[in-house]
Amino acid sequence: MSRLSQLLRVAGLGVALALLAARPSLAQAAEAAIPTASAAPAAASEAQTLLLWFLLGTLALVILLILLLATMLVVRLRPQLRRLYELPTVRPTWSGRVLGLLVGDSTLVRGEVRDEILDHDYDGIHEFDNDLPPWWKYSFYATIVFAISYLSYYHLAGAGQLQGAEYAAEMQQAALFVSAEADDPNKLTTYQPLTAAGDLSSGKSLFTTNCAPCHGANAEGKVGPNLTDEYWLHGGEVNHVYKTIKFGVQGKGMVAWKGKLSGKQILQVSSYLLSLQGTKPAGAKEPQGEKEAPGQPMAKL
Template sequence: MLTLLSIRRALLPVALLAPALAAVAQDAAAPAADAAAAAAAPAADTGAQMFMFWFLLATLALVLLVFGLLFVLLVIKMKPQLRALYELPTVHDTWSGKVLGLLVGDAALITGKDKDELMGHDYDGITEFDNDLPPWWKYGFYFTIVFAIGYMVFYHVTYTGDLQLAEYETEMQQAALLVSADDDDPNKLTTYTALTAGPDLEAGKALFITNCAACHGTEGEGKVGPNLTDDYWLHGGDVNHVYKTIKFGVTSKGMVAWKGKLSGKQILQVASYIESLHGTNPPNAKEPQGEKEAPSGPPLAAK
């Protein structure tokens, strides 16, 4: 009996503290729930706005379609009255009359009319008539003049619009935002310095002979792949350009990416060894390929 009473007395503080602990836990979880709700709110608002935009656009298109059909039906129904109005002398030759003529089947406003007046030029049975250019052609020509003036002012006078080079640079900057900026970003060049320690170059040589000699030769003279000992490079001769080429490969030319087969240290060792081959002039060297680059001097020691 005493033991049971002691247990009850011991559990009484815990029972009294339980509601307080639950309240504290609820208060601690509230900020996380609020943050999740706040993050979901913009997404929900964006979805609702997009739905409303497409709904209004579809409604506008439907209204325009209905009005267009009603207009066509009205013209068909009133075609005899419109033709009688068009044939009036005071209406027929006016610009508004020509617009009216389009509704009743006379396309003179667009195609023009033949004068059937000879110019007096006759050669080998070919005669020339004094007919004006079709109005549609003249209107198109006038439009090109206005467009050319506007284009010149917009791009070359006020510099409001970006030219092709500026547009290209802007698009490249936007594309770079979509690419991760970590070590697996092929657009991000590393800032390594070439390794010059003997063990690193020996390790790079061993890796080169094992993995690269089949295409570039045991001495870098070039076989299927280019010569790696001259001043000419297809993808850059700096150690960081060579590192990038080894890591990501050039799949369009048959060179595989080695980032999944060699570690970053091993790739740098191979790139450093390739740098050390510059100017060795091995026998049977392949002809130069790519762009010539000025020698960068002896490789610097890596930190």
């Protein structure tokens, strides 16, 4: 046991030296963490963060030394622990099984292995009478406890929100952060179609330059849908068209023209599209989307 005493003294001395070495730095960090009347709050916060990390590092070092000491003790005392584990009054107990892990017996984890064959077989297949692994049984028991707790908390007591209610609450909270300005894609504008010849001419020029490659020179539809029939994918009222042009349709190939065209230019294009309704150009693409009630100024993108 003299060697064990030496190991204990060395480990204790290591811990003491670590704490003594940390003491000056700890004192300096503590002084820096106390803000003076002229110190900036940011500097005080940074000093407190450094102090926290220093304390965590010191704690980790102490824990590492304790684990190292415990490992050395177990290795050194393994023969004595083995003799203790072999005692008939110790081995069957729970503490004895934990002790068995330290001396190399994994019965606590894998369970008892008994090579006893049951008195029945199926098609020549024999079944052994072995225990389920304890880790599996205790995990199964834990799932039962969790299920009962979940049912009691969420369904019987009603203390917690279910998924539907939680989703609704999160969406309601998220709506508070959504901008209500003109750049809000969830807010529909209230524009009226432009009817002046100059605006429609500008809208046609913008359409020919930016939209014709996908929708055709006469809006008959190519890659994009036909814009002259009465079937609409995203709403044909002028403000729906304005929204579609401005913000695009993600995943459908319709790019957002926000930042490329001004608000007035987008409204000019939208109004020009309304003027094309019912023109029935040659080679028009098959209808897409849903049919909307006639008599409303509409267009489709």
